[in-house]
Amino acid sequence: MGEGTRALAACTRGTKLKIVGPLGNGWPTLDGDGAPWVMLGGGIGSAPFYMAIEQALLGMDGARAAKREQLFYLYGAAKRGFLYDLEAFEKLGVPTFTCTMDGSHGLKGHVLQLLEHLQTRGVIPEKVRLLACGPEKMLEAVERHAHARGLECWLSLETLMGCGVGICNGCPVPTVPDGRHGLWPNMKCCVEGPVFSTADVTLCGMQHA
Amino acid sequence: MSRLAVRLAGLELRNPLLSASGTFGHGLEMQHIVPSSAVGGLVSKTVTRKPRPGNPLPRIKETEAGFLNSIGLENRGVDAYVRDVLPAMHGADTIVVTNLGGEKVEDFVELARRLDGQAAIDAFEVNLSCPNVQEGKLPFATDPSMAARVIREVRAATTKPIFAKLSPNVSRIADLAIAVESAGADGITAVNTVLGMQVDWRTRRPGLFTNQGGYSGTAIKPIALRCAWECARSVKIPVIGCGGVMCAEDALEFLVVGCRAVQVGTASFGDPGLLGRMAQEMDALLDQAGVASVTELVGTLRPWDPPPPRAERSATASTSTSTSTCSASVHPAARGAQP
Ligand SMILES: Cc1cc2nc3c(=O)[nH]c(=O)nc-3n(C[C@H](O)[C@H](O)[C@H](O)COP(=O)(O)O)c2cc1C
Ligand code: FES
Numbered sequence: 001m002g003e004g005t006r007a008l009a010a011c012t013r014g015t016k017l018k019i020v021g022p023l024g025n026g027w028p029t030l031d032g033d034g035a036p037w038v039m040l041g042g043g044i045g046s047a048p049f050y051m052a053i054e055q056a057l058l059g060m061d062g063a064r065a066a067k068r069e070q071l072f073y074l075y076g077a078a079k080r081g082f083l084y085d086l087e088a089f090e091k092l093g094v095p096t097f098t099c100t101m102d103g104s105h106g107l108k109g110h111v112l113q114l115l116e117h118l119q120t121r122g123v124i125p126e127k128v129r130l131l132a133c134g135p136e137k138m139l140e141a142v143e144r145h146a147h148a149r150g151l152e153c154w155l156s157l158e159t160l161m162g163c164g165v166g167i168c169n170g171c172p173v174p175t176v177p178d179g180r181h182g183l184w185p186n187m188k189c190c191v192e193g194p195v196f197s198t199a200d201v202t203l204c205g206m207q208h209a
Numbered sequence: 210m211s212r213l214a215v216r217l218a219g220l221e222l223r224n225p226l227l228s229a230s231g232t233f234g235h236g237l238e239m240q241h242i243v244p245s246s247a248v249g250g251l252v253s254k255t256v257t258r259k260p261r262p263g264n265p266l267p268r269i270k271e272t273e274a275g276f277l278n279s280i281g282l283e284n285r286g287v288d289a290y291v292r293d294v295l296p297a298m299h300g301a302d303t304i305v306v307t308n309l310g311g312e313k314v315e316d317f318v319e320l321a322r323r324l325d326g327q328a329a330i331d332a333f334e335v336n337l338s339c340p341n342v343q344e345g346k347l348p349f350a351t352d353p354s355m356a357a358r359v360i361r362e363v364r365a366a367t368t369k370p371i372f373a374k375l376s377p378n379v380s381r382i383a384d385l386a387i388a389v390e391s392a393g394a395d396g397i398t399a400v401n402t403v404l405g406m407q408v409d410w411r412t413r414r415p416g417l418f419t420n421q422g423g424y425s426g427t428a429i430k431p432i433a434l435r436c437a438w439e440c441a442r443s444v445k446i447p448v449i450g451c452g453g454v455m456c457a458e459d460a461l462e463f464l465v466v467g468c469r470a471v472q473v474g475t476a477s478f479g480d481p482g483l484l485g486r487m488a489q490e491m492d493a494l495l496d497q498a499g500v501a502s503v504t505e506l507v508g509t510l511r512p513w514d515p516p517p518p519r520a521e522r523s524a525t526a527s528t529s530t531s532t533s534t535c536s537a538s539v540h541p542a543a544r545g546a547q548p
Contacts, residue, residue, distance in 0.1 A: 003271060020481060162269040162276065163478040165242070167234040169254070169283045170269035184285065185262040206266055 042134020
C-alpha cells in the first residue's frame with residue numbers, strides 16, 4: 001500500500017480534501033465501428049472500466065455507440081474477495097467473465113488465460129482491440145501478447161508522480177523508437193498518459209521494487 | 210500591487226516570487242493554472258547543449274518531510290528550446306529566466322553565446338549545482354575557482370544579467386558567493402537541492418535509481434535560509450532565496466534574511482496553483498503588518514542583543530541598560546549563579 005492510499009484510509013468522515021484534477025488523458029474513443037473491445041481488469045485495475053463501458057454504450061466522444069456484444073469485460077484477481085463491484089459490472093449488461101489465481105471465482109488463472117479460453121471456444125473473436133489496467137506484471141504480459149498477436153492495445157499505466165501536471169519530469173514512460181513519439185525516449189505518464197498505446201511505449205525499462 | 214515590486218539586477222519584477230528551475234516546466238505549461246502575470250518571473254527547466262533523456266526510474270521519492278529527485282536534467286537540448294519553447298515565451302507577461310546547465314565550462318559558455326541574442330530571455334541562471342549529474346560530484350558548486358571560471362566565461366559571452374545558482378552541499382557557501390560575485394555574476398540563487406538518500410529496508414532498494422539525489426521542500430527551509438543569509442551578508446549583488454518555500458510567510462522570511470526575491474519549487478507539486486495566489490497572500494500579510502513596501506523588509510534581520518555584562522545583572526542596575534527589561538527577566542537562579 002502506498003502513501004496516498006494510507007493517507008486516504010486515515011481520513012475520517014467529514015475530512016476536507018483538496019483535489020487537483022481531472023488530470024491526464026483517458027481511454028481512446030471506444031467506438032462501435034471496428035473490432036470488439038476487450039477490457040482486461042486486474043484487481044483494483046477494474047476502476048477505470050465501469051465508466052468506460054457506460055460511455056461506450058452511450059456513444060463516446062460523438063462516435064457510434066458500441067453494442068453490448070462489442071464489449072467484453074474480463075476481470076481477474078488473486079481471489080474471489082478481490083473482484084470489486086463485480087455485480088455493478090454485470091448490471092451494465094456487457095459480457096463479463098472472471099478468473100482468479102486460486103480458482104475461487106471463474107476460471108483458475110490470469111486474464112490472458114481467460115482471454116485465450118474464451119477465444120478457443122469462439123466466445124470472443126481472434127481480432128479484438130485490447131484495453132488493460134492492472135498490476136505491472138499483468139500489463140507487461142498484455143503488452144507481449146498484443147505484440148505477438150499484432151493486436152491494437154492500450155494500457156493504463158501508473159508511475160510514481162511528483163506533480164501530476166507535467167512540471168517535474170518525475171513520471172517517464174519509455175517510448176519505442178518507431179512509435180509516434182519515438183523522437184524522445186520518454187513520455188510523461190501524468191499528462192501524456194496514463195493511457196498509452198503499445199505502439200508508442202513499452203513497459204520494458206520500467207522497474208519495480 | 211506596486212508594494213510588491215522589486216528590482217533585481219536591473220530587472221523590474223512585479224513581485225519577488227519566481228518559479229524554481231525544474232519545478233514548473235519551462236513556465237507556460239502552467240499558464241491555465243498560474244497566469245504568467247501573477248508571478249515576478251519564470252525560471253526555465255535547465256537547458257543543456259545536447260538533449261538529455263534524464264536518469265532511469267525511479268527518479269522521484271516523497272519522504273517524511275521533503276522530496277527527493279534524481280531527474281538528471283531531462284530536457285530536449287538548446288536547439289529544441291529555441292525552436293519549440295522560446296517563441297511562446299515572448300508572450301509571457303513576466304520576466305523570463307533561462308537556466309543553463311553543463312558538464313564542462315565550454316557547455317555553459319556555448320549556451321550563453323547561443324541564447325544571448327534571444328529577446329524573449331531576460332536573464333540567465335547558471336546551474337552550477339545540479340546534484341543529479343556527474344554522480345553528484347558537484348564540480349562547479351564546491352570549488353570557488355571553478356565556479357568563478359564558469360561565471361567569468363559566461364559573463365564574457367553575454368550582456369544579459371546572470372545569476373549563479375549555488376549548492377547547499379558545501380561547508381562555506383560564502384566562499385562560493387564571493388567567488389561568483391567577483392567573477393561578474395549579477396545575482397545569486399541560493400540554493401539548489403541538498404544531497405539526500407532514501408532506502409526501503411525490506412526490499413533493500415534505494416528510493417532512487419541513482420541511490421542519492423536532491424532533497425527539497427519543507428525540510429530544507431532552515432538549510433536554505435541559512436545559506437541565503439550567509440550569501441546575502443557576504444556579497445553586494447542581490448540574492449534570490451530558494452528552498453522549502455511553501456507559503457507567503459516562508460517567502461517573507463527569506464526577504465528578511467537579505468534576499469531580494471524568492472523561488473518556489475517543490476511546493477508547486479502539491480499545489481500547482483500556489484504560485485498564482487502567493488503574491489496576493491504576501492500583499493495581505495504586509496498589509497496586516499503595516500509594511501508599506503516589500504523592499505522595506507529586505508535584510509532587516511534583527512540579531513539578538515548580546516546579554517549585558519554580569520556586573521549589570523542586578524535589579525538595581527536595570528535602568529542603566531537600554532534593554533531595560535532584560536535583567537528583570539533573567540532567571541533568579543542565573544542571576545545568583547557564581548562564576
Ligand atoms: C523535480 C525537481 C527538478 C529540479 N530540476 C532542476 C533543474 O533542472 N535545474 C535547477 O537548477 N534546479 C532544479 N531543481 C532544484 C529547484 O530549482 C530548487 O533549487 C530546489 O528544489 C529547492 O527549492 P524547493 O525546496 O522550493 O523545491 C529541481 C528540483 C526538483 C524537486
Ligand atoms: S508527475 Fe510531474 S511531470 Fe508527471
